[in-house]
Amino acid sequence: MNVQTNIPLSTLTTMKIGGNANYVADVTSKDELQQLYQNSKKLNQPVYVIGGGSNLIAHDEGFPGLIIHNKIGSITITDDNPTATTIVAGAGEIWDDLVKYTVDLELSGIEAMSGIPGTVGAAPVQNIGAYGQELADTFVSCEAYDTTTDTFVTLTWEDCKFSYRHSIFRGEATGRYIITSVTMSFNKTKPEPPFYDALDKYLTAKHIDPTTVTVQIIRDAVLDIRMNKLPDPRVLPNAGSFFKNAIVEKWKADDLLNTYSDMPTYPVDDQHTKIPAGWLIETCNLKGEVIHGMKVHDGNAVVLVNDAATGYADLAAAREQIIDTVRDKFQIVLEQEPLELTLIVQA
Ligand code: EPU
Numbered sequence: 001m002n003v004q005t006n007i008p009l010s011t012l013t014t015m016k017i018g019g020n021a022n023y024v025a026d027v028t029s030k031d032e033l034q035q036l037y038q039n040s041k042k043l044n045q046p047v048y049v050i051g052g053g054s055n056l057i058a059h060d061e062g063f064p065g066l067i068i069h070n071k072i073g074s075i076t077i078t079d080d081n082p083t084a085t086t087i088v089a090g091a092g093e094i095w096d097d098l099v100k101y102t103v104d105l106e107l108s109g110i111e112a113m114s115g116i117p118g119t120v121g122a123a124p125v126q127n128i129g130a131y132g133q134e135l136a137d138t139f140v141s142c143e144a145y146d147t148t149t150d151t152f153v154t155l156t157w158e159d160c161k162f163s164y165r166h167s168i169f170r171g172e173a174t175g176r177y178i179i180t181s182v183t184m185s186f187n188k189t190k191p192e193p194p195f196y197d198a199l200d201k202y203l204t205a206k207h208i209d210p211t212t213v214t215v216q217i218i219r220d221a222v223l224d225i226r227m228n229k230l231p232d233p234r235v236l237p238n239a240g241s242f243f244k245n246a247i248v249e250k251w252k253a254d255d256l257l258n259t260y261s262d263m264p265t266y267p268v269d270d271q272h273t274k275i276p277a278g279w280l281i282e283t284c285n286l287k288g289e290v291i292h293g294m295k296v297h298d299g300n301a302v303v304l305v306n307d308a309a310t311g312y313a314d315l316a317a318a319r320e321q322i323i324d325t326v327r328d329k330f331q332i333v334l335e336q337e338p339l340e341l342t343l344i345v346q347a
């Protein structure tokens with residue numbers, strides 16, 4: 001097992017902010033994970049587990065403990081019948097490699113989530129979603145190391161309590177479980193219209209007949225749309241959507257629609273409506289602005305790019321300014337989407 005010392009978190013997170021972690025270890029097996037965790041516990045050393053670092057904001061103080069880089073791999077088909085295929089993927093697998101693998105097999109379920117950065121193990125934490133699909137739609141269960149009981153457990157779909165960009169892993173059970181693999185069920189039917197609005201428009205513009213669409217066509221379309229709208233974290237440091245879309249009471253959205261008739265809205269339930277954070281920020285004229293070194297992305301204002309931030313304080317100042325501006329105009333308080341790398345996982 002390779003343990004490195006004094007590694008800048010700016011090199012482990014796509015936002016490229018953050019001071020040093022005392023120790024960083026790559027873990028490739030469940031045994032290694034358990035051993036390392038128990039060792040840290042004996043030493044009273046805090047532990048934090050990361051995957052791709054693409055949805056994580058680190059702090060300038062760094063991390064006074066051990067960062068476990070989850071690289072537990074393997075993709076295995078565990079069940080295959082005429083209508084569905086079940087796949088178990090190691091938490092350390094790259095998410096988009098799994099998407100490509102399933103699309104190559106003509107399996108449907110996660111093709112619209114092509115191109116999302118990060119690892120399989122991080123996907124359930126924030127119930128990743130894009131272009132009409134979310135992880136919860138294909139998720140069956142996951143295996144995790146339970147740091148409280150020092151055992152490996154299986155958590156079912158119900159156990160995970162998924163909702164929009166949320167699960168127990170970033171809610172009530174924060175820090176308790178370390179996901180080691182995810183089991184998903186895929187179906188063998190062709191993707192059927194109606195498609196997510198942006199996809200539908202793309203297909204129409206490319207003169208693709210919606211009834212002939214395959215999972216490969218959806219994957220290619222999503223990768224193309226993302227390339228034009230979202231900054232590549234390898235080129236422009238960012239953590240994807242920096243804010244969650246706002247879920248507000250329906251009466252409030254209806255009220256805003258009286259003034260802003262072009263405001264995009266998505267029904268959540270009878271009483272709630274989702275409003276895109278990108279639209280709210282753009283309508284405050286912040287798109288393209290550089291605030292404390294953080295740039296509101298030109299392609300989608302929900303993304304903040306680290307243009308020239310000198311550290312976490314700049315990011316925090318930019319975040320507060322954007323939240324305040326949106327609140328003053330719309331009386332809606334935006335919430336940060338990426339997690340913060342703090343001392344939440346205590347050995
Ligand atoms: N919009 C604007 N201005 C903007 C951005 C968006 O007016 O600057 C409007 C668009 O015109 C559209 C609506 O808002 O009418 C929705 O925009 P889009 O389809 O681009 O998606 P989004 O709501 O901004 C969400 C996810 C993305 C995901 C896309 C596609 C969240 C916080 N973000 O963004 O996820 O790729 O839908 O499904 O839910 C991520 O989580 O990191 C992420 C990129």
